[in-house]
Amino acid sequence: MKKYILSCFLILTSCFLKAQDRQAILKVMHDQELAWNKGDINGFMQGYWKSDSLLFVGKTAPAYGWQTTLEHYKKTYPDKAAMGQLIFTILQVKVLDATNAFLFGGWQLKRAKDTPGGYYTLWFRKIKGEWKIVCDHTS
Secondary structure (H helix, E strand, C coil): CCHHHHHHHHHHHHHHHHHHHHHHHHHHHHHHHHHHHHHCHHHHHHECCCCCCCCCEEECCCCHHHHHHHHHHHHHCCCHHHHHHHEEEEEEEEECCEEEEEEEEEEECCCCCCCCCCEEEEEEECCCCEEEEEEECCC
């Protein structure tokens, strides 16, 4: 009976921790959306791992590094009009283990002249107790 109770406790604890991690990841996405919609690319970048090993794969080629990714965003979206209003659609979040998670979603920009959009996959890693994007593949 003790083994059964212990097993149930461990399963419940695991589910609770995964739910907390999922909520923390969704908060990163929400915070990014808010920062973007204020025209704050630096705030948007806080969701990314501040490392030269960050991998961003966009339409042109893979790029490494937090600074490189920041510069790419600033060049591609030089002002609030170019940034528009960002809407994320979260389609799937999978917490794989205590330090890794996968997120699949869609994005759309509402701008005066157009509404570009696409899909993205993100690899999140828990670093120093915080969930950060370590790989972003956006189309």
